[in-house]
Amino acid sequence: MEPSIENYIKNLVRDAILNLQFQNDRQTYVIANWKMNKTIAEASEFFQNLNGRQDVNIVVCPPAPLLYPIQLIIEQFKKPIGLGGQNVHWEEKGAYTGEISTEMLKDVGCEYAIIGHSERRQYFLEDDAAINGKVKKALKAGLIPILCVGETLEEKNLLQTEQVLSRQLFGALKDIETSQLIIAYEPVWAIGSGQSATADLAEQTHAYIRSVLERVLGKRAESISILYGGSVNGENAADYSRMPNIDGVLVGGASLNAASFDEIIDVFAKGEPNK
Template sequence: MKKKLIAGNWKMNGSIEANDRLVRDVVGGLPEGGCQVAVCVPAPYLAQVQMLRHHSALELGAQDVSAHEQGAFTGEVSALMLKEFGVRYAIVGHSERRQYHGESDTLVAEKARAALAHGITPIVCLGETLQEREAGRTEEVVKRQLAAVIHLNGHCISEIVVAYEPVWAIGTGRTATPEQAQQVHAVLRAQLHAATPHSERVHILYGGSMNAANAASLLAQPDIDGGLIGGASLKSADFLQIISAASAARA
């Protein structure tokens, strides 16, 4: 039985001083033999956090990765560059990237492919807007988003992580009920099962405002294998409480 995975997404937050304090507190509080844990940090802080994590169980993640290997792509960061910093995970297709940077399903799939080519696990984010949910289109939207990734990466789709992040619940304080989240996770699990005989390897995370108060009830659902944590990952006590809840369960 695989362990749960808790990945923090710092978004565009942090400073050298705050990062030092936060990472040291998290590393110091990690339970032995607990769940898998990662922090996805802004690119300028990758080297700092790589040093701070030292030989702990805390894995390093990036918040984005280029679909390109190298070349005249100013501002982009390639998977090979990330690999040199010991990056294990890279978030692709976060709703903020889709919304503010116009990232398409196809581009997200290409970024996942670039990460996989260098041994980095892409955390593929999926999710519907409030308008799409109210129109009854949740299943259609998330299946379309995942299908693009499967189409391009079907041969190694069991190596990805999926994160269901309903857009209406990101940073709003609103959270899908455990039952609502489980319903979508079950749809995604079935889609992965149809794509690969190794679908049980894939972690499907919930990422819509999971926090210390609601983590245990969400993580108790059969198809929720962990969480992609936003604001709560910036507070060591809250992040460690979520990690503790995940460590008490098994995916």
């Protein structure tokens, strides 16, 4: 065999092994975004009724006033659940009424922070530069960013999905070199609409997102978990779980009910469902 051909084949095999290794190392997540819902009493009832699992990463992101009470509830009921904020600011402290800092999130037990959710982009006019600042601040503080990206219905109809995702990812990850983050693909047209991207469409989009991440972070991109979010429920979760580039889900409305959230968790877990 010619040396050049032999080296080419060896490189292909090496890359395939590396890609498989990174894929096997990727963590599976089922993350709840409660948005502006629940009281302390309702949250307590939720966790009493939630089975939870040890074989999948479960994260709950409640409204800010519930963060510390829920941390105490999680400890009380000994649930294997991580805690995350729904937002974070890029400054440590200061005159930013209504905002929350990384130090505050860490102080109440948070390990994660949702950044760049479409509702924040739309209603609070967060741009890519602001989101980039938040990602950097979260990483510096030791929080794992859950970076949300996704296109609107108009952008989808104009066939601009890839263009939008590229802009959002390059903007949010500017001057960032670590892979210690989670990406959540949330097509804006699917959030809260009852419409969801098909598993095949989501897989295709996730593969594109990973290709963009490779341009930004190189091989480290293979270790980043990419989640799907957008009207996820117990009926469609299994379809997403079968896709190689879908590493879990970010769940909105279906995460407000313990039984429906448990159903989704069981789909993405590795073992038999809890009884």
